[in-house]
Each structure stands twice: as structure tokens, then as C-alpha cells.
Amino acid sequence: xxxxxxxxVSSLWTQGRETPPEKTDHSRHQCFSDRSPHLPTMEMExxxxxxxxxxxxxxxxxxxxxxxxxxxxxxxxPIRGRAKSRSLSASPALASAKEFRRTRSLHGxxxxxxxxxxxxxxxxPQTIMHIQDPASQRLTWNKxxxxxxxxxxxxxxxxxxxxxxxxxxxxxxxxMIVYVEKKVLEDPAMVSDDNFGAVKKKFCTFREDYDDIxxxxxxxxxxxxxxxxxxxxxxxxxxxPPVMAFHLGSLGFLTPFNFENFQSQVTQVIxxxxxxxxxxxLKVRVVKELRGKKVxxxxxxxxxxxxxxxxxxxxxxxxxxxxxxxxxxxxxxxSSYLSNVDVYLDGHLITTVxxxxxxxxxxxGSTAYAAAAGASMIHPNVPAIMITPxxxxxxxxxxxxxxxxxxxxxxxxxxxxxxxxxxxxxxKRQEIRHGDxxxxxxxxxxxxxxxxxxxxxxxxxxxxxxxxxxxxxxxAHFTEEEEEEEExxxxxxxxx
Numbered sequence: 001x002x003x004x005x006x007x008x009v010s011s012l013w014t015q016g017r018e019t020p021p022e023k024t025d026h027s028r029h030q031c032f033s034d035r036s037p038h039l040p041t042m043e044m045e046x047x048x049x050x051x052x053x054x055x056x057x058x059x060x061x062x063x064x065x066x067x068x069x070x071x072x073x074x075x076x077x078p079i080r081g082r083a084k085s086r087s088l089s090a091s092p093a094l095a096s097a098k099e100f101r102r103t104r105s106l107h108g109x110x111x112x113x114x115x116x117x118x119x120x121x122x123x124x125p126q127t128i129m130h131i132q133d134p135a136s137q138r139l140t141w142n143k144x145x146x147x148x149x150x151x152x153x154x155x156x157x158x159x160x161x162x163x164x165x166x167x168x169x170x171x172x173x174x175x176m177i178v179y180v181e182k183k184v185l186e187d188p189a190m191v192s193d194d195n196f197g198a199v200k201k202k203f204c205t206f207r208e209d210y211d212d213i214x215x216x217x218x219x220x221x222x223x224x225x226x227x228x229x230x231x232x233x234x235x236x237x238x239x240x241p242p243v244m245a246f247h248l249g250s251l252g253f254l255t256p257f258n259f260e261n262f263q264s265q266v267t268q269v270i271x272x273x274x275x276x277x278x279x280x281x282l283k284v285r286v287v288k289e290l291r292g293k294k295v296x297x298x299x300x301x302x303x304x305x306x307x308x309x310x311x312x313x314x315x316x317x318x319x320x321x322x323x324x325x326x327x328x329x330x331x332x333x334x335s336s337y338l339s340n341v342d343v344y345l346d347g348h349l350i351t352t353v354x355x356x357x358x359x360x361x362x363x364x365g366s367t368a369y370a371a372a373a374g375a376s377m378i379h380p381n382v383p384a385i386m387i388t389p390x391x392x393x394x395x396x397x398x399x400x401x402x403x404x405x406x407x408x409x410x411x412x413x414x415x416x417x418x419x420x421x422x423x424x425x426x427x428k429r430q431e432i433r434h435g436d437x438x439x440x441x442x443x444x445x446x447x448x449x450x451x452x453x454x455x456x457x458x459x460x461x462x463x464x465x466x467x468x469x470x471x472x473x474x475x476a477h478f479t480e481e482e483e484e485e486e487e488x489x490x491x492x493x494x495x496x
Contacts, residue, residue, distance in 0.1 A: 134381045134455040139242055139448070140272045145218035147177040147204075149241070151232050152184055153224025159248055160189050162223055162259050164196050169263055171202055174270065179204045179213060208235065217241050219269065223259075225249020226368075230425045233281065233325040233447050242276060244269055244450045253367060253466045256452045269450055276448045277455035279364045279380045280404060282324040283443035284424060287317050288436045322424045323443055326365035330410055330438065331357030331390060333421035333431070338393060340416035344409040345402065352413055355392035357420070360385065360408060360440050367467065375399040377469075379459055380449075385442065404442040411437045 148170055152163045163184075170176045182205040190196065206213050214236050222228035222245040229245050245255035246262065257265055268274055330353075332339035339357050343350055361370045363378040366386055371377055375388040376399065383404035389397045402408075412420055412434050422438060423429040432438065451458045463469035478486065 134277070134379075137276050137278065137455060139269070139274045139276045139450065145176070145270060147179065147216055147218045149179045149213065149217045149220045149232070149235075151181070151220065151222045151224070151228050153228055153249060154183070156224070156248075157189060159223050160187070162246075162248060162262075164193075164199070166221065166223065166262060166266075167203075168199050169266070171199060173263075174266075177204060178202070179206060179217060181205065182207050214238055219244065221266070222246065222255065223248050224255070226251055226254045229254045229447075229449070230325055233323065234425065234427065236445075237321070237323050239445050240447045242269070242274075242448045242450055251466055253462045254364070254449065256458045256462065257450075275451040275454045277380050277451055277458070278446040279325060279449050280362050280383065280446050281443040282328060282360065282362055282385070282440050284322040284324055284328055285439040286320045286322070286422070286430075286432075286436070287439070288320075289433070290316055290318050291433075322428065323445060324424045325362065325447055326368050326425045327359050327361035327370060328422065328424055328438065328440055329357060329359050329369060329390075329426075330420050330422050330432070332418065335418035337417045339418075339420050340413040341420055342411050342413050343387065344411075346406055347409075351397075353389055353392065353397075354394070355397070356390040358410070359388040359390060360410075361388065362386075367463075370399070371467075373399070376401070377463070379456070381455060383442070385440070406441065408440040409437055410440070 150163070150167060150170075152159055167178050167180075170178050180203050184190070185200060185203060185205060190200070219241045220232050220243045222232055222243060225247075226249065228249070229243060232243055233240065244257060244266070246257045246259045247255040248259060249255065330339070330341055338354050341353050341358065343353060343358065359365075359370050359373060359375075361368070361375070363380045363382050363384055363386070366375055366378040370386055370388045373388045373390050375386055378384060378386065378401070384401045385404055385406065385408065386399060386401050387408070388399040412432055414434070416434070419434075420432045421429060422432050453461075464471075
């Protein structure tokens with residue numbers, strides 16, 4: 001039900017593999033905004049007709065928006081001179097749209113699809129995600145939200161009262177359908193509370209790995225720490241509803257909201273007045289040899305919540321698929337030997353990792369395990385995949401950042417002395433043997449995380465408050481006497 005307000009976007013991630021591309025010949029597509037003035041009129045008209053026919057099947061998708069602004073290809077908008085470049089701006093629906101306009105995209109000067117008077121980037125049907133200007137990413141609703149999933153941190157008695165207050169407010173004040181995990185209501189403190197009994201009967205419950213609720217949730221509210229947001233991500237292997245995360249845990253880097261004024265904040269979200277940051281996820285495909293073991297699927301659903309029928313099958317192979325928000329970690333497990341795994345990028349061997357392991361993370365995960373391993377911290381709006389070695393046995397093995405959309409493949413090296421272990425956001429840990437493979441690429445299903453203010457301000461606030469980024473004792477300034485002495489010494493030195 002939710003979507004982002006329409007804004008001018010730059011198509012930055014063009015290596016998607018979610019859907020097969022349509023076979024359309026656009027090899028002759030180019031911008032005709034600057035034709036030579038002495039070109040015969042008849043030839044120009046013929047070119048216009050040919051272009052209109054070539055692009056009439058999908059005039060909205062295949063046009064050079066950077067060159068022609070809001071003009072569409074077709075007879076209604078004849079090609080004139082070179083139009084002004086189109087700037088990225090907030091949606092016209094926003095109150096501040098007239099005062100604030102951006103002219104730069106995330107990836108460089110706007111336009112980023114035009115090069116010189118004639119060349120432009122071919123519009124690619126394989127695009128898997130559009131990255132908007134962070135300042136213009138706003139949430140809106142196609143229809144008013146009716147159902148909400150509330151995720152509460154387990155084994156934390158301090159969250160029982162906030163949980164009750166939130167659920168009562170959602171049901172009684174907003175008349176919403178509230179989904180909770182069944183084991184949350186089995187908490188002894190929840191069972192023994194008679195005052196909460198009337199509200200508890202209205203809950204819709206589900207069980208992880210057994211019940212699929214992906215098409216029944218309009219938005220999500222998390223109560224706890226960063227782990228609740230990671231758990232919410234794992235429940236949705238496809239499109240993820242907007243997530244509103246309250247900071248009631250230990251760190252709270254991904255949970256920007258405070259619970260004190262939750263009524264007004266939740267109301268703002270329900271009314272569609274909120275900024276969002278699109279946190280990219282990784283699509284991970286694990287292929288393992290069965291080795292005589294039969295895989296059991298409860299109720300036809302695999303351990304990660306993906307229907308078994310939706311997974312690709314290979315002869316003699318077990319195929320599993322995961323959506324990962326933070327990172328994929330491949331390590332040496334309990335073995336005392338170095339891990340020895342080969343890393344391929346788009347089919348080419350780029351390196352062999354010899355050390356404790358390797359981390360493949362999203363920008364969201366760059367502030368988690370990857371940061372502890374020495375990687376740079378990357379804003380969630382940057383389309384990238386990070387490769388960070390864990391204690392490599394090499395002084396020159398530095399963390400690297402590769403473009404989002406490339407496909408990484410990790411396998412155990414033939415000469416490896418031991419097996420490897422892999423985990424996904426710290427869960428589903430399993431052993432990787434010779435012949436198994438892990439394929440990782442950017443998912444086309446990001447997690448829309450609702451912001452308190454905006455994606456940039458929230459991120460730097462988390463860096464300062466949670467990680468104490470660049471916090472140190474400030475250098476003392478000179479007194480007036482010291483400044484005069486310093487200037488005097490400089491003057492004497494100059495005379496000499």
C-alpha cells in the first residue's frame with residue numbers, strides 16, 4: 001500500500017538479475033536534441049517518425065529524461081532545441097518544494113545520463129532499483145494503512161508496558177489490525193495481566209518459519225534494539241512494508257525513534273507525513289550438495305520463510321535463498337586453521353581469502369561487523385557492496401567497495417584444509433563444504449526505514465550518539481598573551 005512520492009530519480013543500479021530483460025533493440029537510441037542546422041528538413045522529419053515508431057511501445061520508459069526534461073517522446077512534444085537539464089527536487093506535494101530544489105544527484109552532477117551534445121546512457125530494462133535524492137524520499141500511502149505488525153524484543157520485561165500501550169493505542173484509537181508473533185503473547189507476564197486480556201483477544205498471531213504474512217502487513221513497528229529491525233527484514237523475503245523502529249534496546253543505531261511521544265509519531269506515519277531511507281539488502285543464494293541427506297520443509301516452507309516451490313532446484317543440490325540486511329559472514333568456524341575461500345566477481349576470480357574469514361555487507365551493515373573489522377562506514381543511500389576481510393594473513397588485504405548489482409560468488413578453495421561456516425545477519429548459521437557455493441548480489445527489495453527527520457541527519461545523529469564518531473577532547477585555544485608571543489616570534493624569525 002505504501003510508495004514513495006514521485007520525484008526525479010537517477011537509475012544507478014543496472015545489473016539486476018531479478019527478472020529476465022525484455023528483448024528490445026535500442027542500439028540505435030540516441031539524443032537528437034542538437035541536430036546540425038543544415039540537415040535537410042525532410043530527413044529530419046523522417047528521423048522523427050522513425051524515432052516515434054521505435055519508442056511508441058514504451059514511450060514512458062525509454063526516453064532521455066536528462067536531455068528532455070519532462071517532455072515525452074512522441075508527436076505531442078516535437079523535438080526542438082536542447083532543453084534545460086532536469087533538476088532533482090522534492091515532490092510538489094511537499095510544502096517546502098518551492099523553497100528547496102537540488103541540482104545534484106547521488107552519483108555526480110545532474111544530468112548523469114548525458115555526455116556531450118549527442119551521447120546518453122541507454123535506458124536499461126534490467127534496472128533493479130531507483131535511488132532517489134535522500135532529501136526527497138518521502139512516504140505516502142495509496143490507501144490508508146489498516147494492518148500493522150508489532151515486533152517486540154524477547155526476554156525483556158521492561159518492554160511489556162510500552163508494548164501494551166502501543167497495541168492499545170493502535171487498536172482502540174486507530175482501529176487497526178495488529179499482528180504479533182505467537183510466542184510474544186505466551187510471555188508469563190502477558191498471560192497473567194487481566195487488564196490486557198480484552199486487547200489480547202483481538203491480536204492476529206503468526207509463527208516464524210510456518211506462517212506467511214508478507215501480503216497482510218501494511219507497515220511494521222519495532223520495539224527494541226537493532227536486532228528487531230534485522231528480524232523484521234528476515235520475515236519478508238520479497239517486498240518489505242515501511243518500518244518504524246523505536247529505540248528501546250542497547251545500541252539503537254537503526255532505531256531512531258524515542259517512545260515518549262509515540263502517539264504523535266505513529267499518527268504522522270499513518271497520515272503519510274514521514275521521510276524514509278531505503279536500506280538495500282543482499283539476495284543470497286546458497287547451493288549445497290545433498291550428500292545423502294533429505295531436507296525437511298515444514299508445511300512446504302523452508303527454514304528462511306521462502307516457499308520451497310519458489311526456489312530453483314538443481315539435480316543433487318539443495319538450494320536456499322535469503323534476504324540479508326546487514327551482512328553475510330563466512331568464517332573458519334571452530335577450526336584452528338585459516339579459512340581458505342575463493343571470491344569471484346561476475347565470474348572472475350578476484351582473490352583468495354586466507355584468514356579468519358570475509359564479510360560481505362550492505363551500506364547498512366557497514367556500521368556493524370564490517371566497521372569492527374576496519375571497513376569504512378557508508379551511508380545507506382550509497383549503492384554499494386562491501387568486501388571486508390576478517391584478520392587476513394596479509395598486510396595488503398584492505399577492505400574494498402564494489403558497485404551494487406555485481407554478483408559475488410564465494411566457494412571453498414580446492415586446497416582448503418577445513419570447511420567454512422556462513423551466517424546471514426547473525427542467523428541461520430550453516431557449514432559450507434567443497435562443492436558448495438554462495439552467490440550474493442543486490443536485492444531489488446530494499447527495506448524502507450522511516451526517519452525521525454531525514455536520512456542524512458538521522459545517520460549522522462546515530463554516528464555521534466551510538467558510536468561516538470570523532471569524539472575527543474578539544475584542543476585548547478591560545479590566550480591573548482600567547483597569541484602575541486607567537487606573533488612576535490614569527491616576526492623576529494622573519495627579520496633574521
